[in-house]
Amino acid sequence: MSITFRLAWRNIWRQPRRTWLTVGALVFSNILLIFLISVQLGTYLMMIDNTLAPLTGHLQVQYEGYKDDQRIHQAVPAVRGLAADIRERLSLETIAARGAAFALTSSEDRTYGVQIIGVEPEFEPRISTLPGLIKEGRFLDDINAPEIVIGAVLARNLRVQLGDELTILGSARDGSFAATVVRIVGIFESGMVELDRSFAEIPLGFFQDTFVMDGAGHTVVINAQNLFSVSTLQQQVQALLPDMEGLVVHDWDDLQPGLRQAIQADLLGAWFMYGVLVILVAFSVLNTQLMSVLERTREFGITMSLGLTSGRLGWLIMLETAMIGLLGLGLGVFLGGLVVYWFTVNGFTYPGLELAAQFNLPDRIYPNLNSISLLVGPCIVFLASLVAAVYPAARVHFLQPVQAMRAA
Amino acid sequence: MYAVRCIDVRKIYKQGDEDVIGLNGVSIEVEEGGFVCLRSPSGGGKTTLLNVMGGLDRPDSGEIWIAGKRIDNLSKAPLARMRLHRIGFVFQAYNLIPVLTARENVEFVMQVQGVSVVDRKKRSLEILSEVGLEGLEDRRPAKMSGGQQQRVAVARAIASNPAIVLADEPTANLDSNTARHLMELFVELNQHRGTTFVIATHDQMVMSYARRLIRMLDGKLVEDIDQEAV
Numbered sequence: 001m002s003i004t005f006r007l008a009w010r011n012i013w014r015q016p017r018r019t020w021l022t023v024g025a026l027v028f029s030n031i032l033l034i035f036l037i038s039v040q041l042g043t044y045l046m047m048i049d050n051t052l053a054p055l056t057g058h059l060q061v062q063y064e065g066y067k068d069d070q071r072i073h074q075a076v077p078a079v080r081g082l083a084a085d086i087r088e089r090l091s092l093e094t095i096a097a098r099g100a101a102f103a104l105t106s107s108e109d110r111t112y113g114v115q116i117i118g119v120e121p122e123f124e125p126r127i128s129t130l131p132g133l134i135k136e137g138r139f140l141d142d143i144n145a146p147e148i149v150i151g152a153v154l155a156r157n158l159r160v161q162l163g164d165e166l167t168i169l170g171s172a173r174d175g176s177f178a179a180t181v182v183r184i185v186g187i188f189e190s191g192m193v194e195l196d197r198s199f200a201e202i203p204l205g206f207f208q209d210t211f212v213m214d215g216a217g218h219t220v221v222i223n224a225q226n227l228f229s230v231s232t233l234q235q236q237v238q239a240l241l242p243d244m245e246g247l248v249v250h251d252w253d254d255l256q257p258g259l260r261q262a263i264q265a266d267l268l269g270a271w272f273m274y275g276v277l278v279i280l281v282a283f284s285v286l287n288t289q290l291m292s293v294l295e296r297t298r299e300f301g302i303t304m305s306l307g308l309t310s311g312r313l314g315w316l317i318m319l320e321t322a323m324i325g326l327l328g329l330g331l332g333v334f335l336g337g338l339v340v341y342w343f344t345v346n347g348f349t350y351p352g353l354e355l356a357a358q359f360n361l362p363d364r365i366y367p368n369l370n371s372i373s374l375l376v377g378p379c380i381v382f383l384a385s386l387v388a389a390v391y392p393a394a395r396v397h398f399l400q401p402v403q404a405m406r407a408a
Numbered sequence: 409m410y411a412v413r414c415i416d417v418r419k420i421y422k423q424g425d426e427d428v429i430g431l432n433g434v435s436i437e438v439e440e441g442g443f444v445c446l447r448s449p450s451g452g453g454k455t456t457l458l459n460v461m462g463g464l465d466r467p468d469s470g471e472i473w474i475a476g477k478r479i480d481n482l483s484k485a486p487l488a489r490m491r492l493h494r495i496g497f498v499f500q501a502y503n504l505i506p507v508l509t510a511r512e513n514v515e516f517v518m519q520v521q522g523v524s525v526v527d528r529k530k531r532s533l534e535i536l537s538e539v540g541l542e543g544l545e546d547r548r549p550a551k552m553s554g555g556q557q558q559r560v561a562v563a564r565a566i567a568s569n570p571a572i573v574l575a576d577e578p579t580a581n582l583d584s585n586t587a588r589h590l591m592e593l594f595v596e597l598n599q600h601r602g603t604t605f606v607i608a609t610h611d612q613m614v615m616s617y618a619r620r621l622i623r624m625l626d627g628k629l630v631e632d633i634d635q636e637a638v
Contacts, residue, residue: 003512003519010507302503305464306517306564307492309485401464405499 008319015292022288023327026381029281030332031339033274033377038340038367040270044263045227045368048252053129054190055117055199056255057221058230059237061086064246066218067254072101072173072211076247079217080120080204086220087123089240090233094223096123099207099216103170103178105150105200107158114154114200116168118207118217127223130188130201137162137186144205149186151196160184168202172212180210227252274377278384286388289321293392300396301404314393321389325382332378340369409476411440411572411604412461417470417480419456419627430456431467432627438606438620440475440571443598445618446608453627454608458574461606462495463487475571492521496565496603498575502557504549510536510560511545514567521568535563539593555586559593566597572604573597579611591617 012019052058060067061082066074076082076097083097099118104111121140125131131139140147148166150158160166164184172178182202190196208215224233234249241247253260293300300313347364354363367373414437419430431453438444446454459465460472463479472480475494479487491497504513511532518528536545539559549557558578565573575594579587595617597603607614615621623631 003508003516006512007505007508007516014507299503299505302499303505304488305462305491305497306520307488307490307495307568308520309488311485312520402459405464405503 004316004319008316008323011292011296011316012320012323018288018291019324022284022324023331025281025284026325026328026385027332027335029277029381030328030378031336032277033381034333034336034369034374035340035343035367036270036274037377038344038369038373039365040267041368041370041373042344042366044266046362046365047263048227048259050362051256051259052252054133054192054195055128055130056252057127058224058227058252059222059234060250060255061220061222061237061241061247062218062250064248067250070100070218072171072218075099075173075213075216075218076220077216077245079215079220081215083120083123083220086222086237086240090236092222092233093123094126096120096127096221097204097217098124098219098221099204099211099213100218101170101178101207101211103168105154105158106167106169107160107164110158112154112157112198114150114198116170116207117199117201118204118211118213119201120204124201127221130190130195133188133190134186135189137184139186140201140203143203144209145203146180146182146206147185148182148200148202149188150184150200151198152187152189153193153197154200155184155187157197162187168210170211172210173214173216174212176212178211180206182206274380278381281381282384282388285321285324285385286391288324289317289389289392290395292320293317293395297399297404297407300399301401301407304399304401304404310397310399313399314397317393317396318386318389321385321393322382325385328385329378329382332381333374336378337369337374340367340373343367344369409440410437410473411442411475412606413437413471413473414457414461415471415473417457417460417467417472419460419465419467429453429627431460431470434470434624434627434629436622436629436632438572438604440604441598441602442604442606442620443595443618444604444606444620444622445615446606446622446624447610447615448608448624449610452624454624455576456627457624458576458606458608461572462497462574463491492517493568494571496568496570496573498558498561498565498573498578500577500580502549502554502561502581504557504560504564506549509546509548510541510552510556510563513549513560514563517564517567532563532567535567536560538597539563540589553586554581555583555589558582558586558590562590562593562597566601566603569601570603572606575605575607577609577611578607579609579614584613587611587613 063074063076079097083095087095097120101116103116105114121143162184165181168180170178224230230251234251238249344367347366349364415435417431417434421428421430434457448454460467467480471478479490508516514532514535515528539562541559579590591614594605598605619636621633621635622629
């Protein structure tokens with residue numbers, strides 16, 4: 001180890017209590033940042049999952065243009081076969097085909113417009129939480145049966161209950177009237193009023209017959225193992241699609257653009273708070289290094305008389321700061337990693353979160369510990385420490401040997 | 409060739425609203441291998457003269473030459489290089505770096521000079537042995553006596569093989585016996601290495617070792633005695 005390094009290392013331990021206090025502030029802020037960023041990422045993942053889980057999924061294969069203009073004739077041909085093919089070739093079970101149409105549903109007394117979703121009863125529970133939200137009755141179990149599950153709000157609006165019949169009236173794909181009668185076999189309650197009021201699910205085979213889809217549907221919904229593998233999966237699915245049929249694969253970000261915007265807005269607010277924390281810690285480093293420089297002014301004068309340039313002394317200050325910063329970084333990442341790891345395994349909850357379980361959603365928050373949540377905060381604190389040391393280093397840079405040696 | 413040459417050097421300090429004359433037209437030449445003492449009462453200008461000779465302070469006018477190179481017009485970095493390679497300083501208060509051992513204090517200057525690790529370790533041990541500190545190389549200044557610390561300071565000053573060593577009251581904090589040993593060391597280094605010494609002092613004992621004694625008063629040279637001739 002060079003003498004400069006030894007000198008810098010020993011210099012920071014001239015006032016061990018002060019150094020430990022500064023390192024302690026760095027460690028504390030690093031632990032806090034790791035925890036907060038991990039919780040924030042974990043919450044976003046949960047929020048994305050919760051938003052996507054009922055209907056959207058991570059990926060959807062659609063006919064090009066269907067996302068922005070949902071017309072019944074913009075359909076995916078042989079949709080069940082396509083879903084089965086992708087399932088088989090990717091060895092992934094979380095894939096299901098759907099069809100969708102707007103229709104009027106009528107009970108004896110009332111009529112409401114709803115979105116009718118045709119689903120594969122066997123595969124839908126693997127990609128959607130909606131089948132798990134049935135509060136009365138059961139989910140669909142036969143792909144060709146004239147059955148329907150509706151939301152609790154729609155049931156209330158239509159004044160119907162389990163076992164009642166509903167009339168569906170809409171436009172078929174070929175322009176004819178689509179009209180049928182279905183029996184209510186299940187009523188779901190998602191906690192999302194819009195979903196509970198205006199969605200209904202029927203078996204996909206029955207949907208295709210009713211709306212004259214000729215085997216077509218509108219989406220193949222795919223769930224990845226986790227959000228981080230969505231991009232790779234999207235490329236794999238795109239590669240499997242037939243070339244000439246105008247099919248595209250949209251990821252959740254395309255399908256729910258508001259979700260990313262909400263996360264970005266939240267991130268902005270959070271980073272403002274983190275910024276304040278980092279600035280406070282930087283001031284602590286500035287205070288320590290400035291005190292250290294003021295105490296050693298005379299010594300700096302001596303070393304300058306020996307021939308050291310003021311620039312080199314400035315670098316010595318930066319090196320000392322880097323050592324303090326690295327200590328804070330190392331200890332902070334280690335301790336912060338341990339603490340957050342415990343929470344990633346055990347999770348945590350807070351009053352009110354238990355209600356989520358009623359809607360088939362997780363009732364514990366699990367921080368997401370990864371290289372970003374572990375290192376971004378501490379690295380920013382480290383860089384801020386170095387920036388904070390520029391002023392004390394610059395003070396040294398402008399010292400004159402004789403004046404410095406006269407300092408008390 | 410002169411180790412140091414000052415030509416009509418003037419320096420005025422501001423003290424509040426008052427101008428204080430530090431140096432008032434000082435011209436002096438010290439030949440290579442010289443052993444010179446500067447004496448003056450306090451405020452007579454000897455420390456100021458050492459500072460401008462060593463490039464620690466700039467004169468208001470006049471010229472300073474060290475080993476044939478003019479230094480009063482050098483900018484900060486070249487001046488620092490000149491101090492690093494050509495000038496050694498010994499101060500009254502030793503001024504060692506407290507967190508480095510005796511050997512590291514000596515090595516530090518050599519490291520800045522770019523001397524290799526092996527060479528500087530070897531040379532620092534040799535120099536410390538030369539100043540009588542064998543066995544104390546790994547002690548920190550706080551664990552050494554004043555005399556030992558001053559010897560480390562001397563070792564540090566000569567580590568770069570300077571053309572000239574400027575010593576400002578080097579014995580002021582030492583007892584008479586230790587001071588005498590230090591002066592004997594200076595003489596030995598002067599004779600064996602040919603290092604030029606310019607020592608500012610008011611200690612008669614120190615002056616007795618000088619071959620040339622220069623008296624200053626109010627920033628002027630008032631007497632220049634060749635003690636060998638006397």
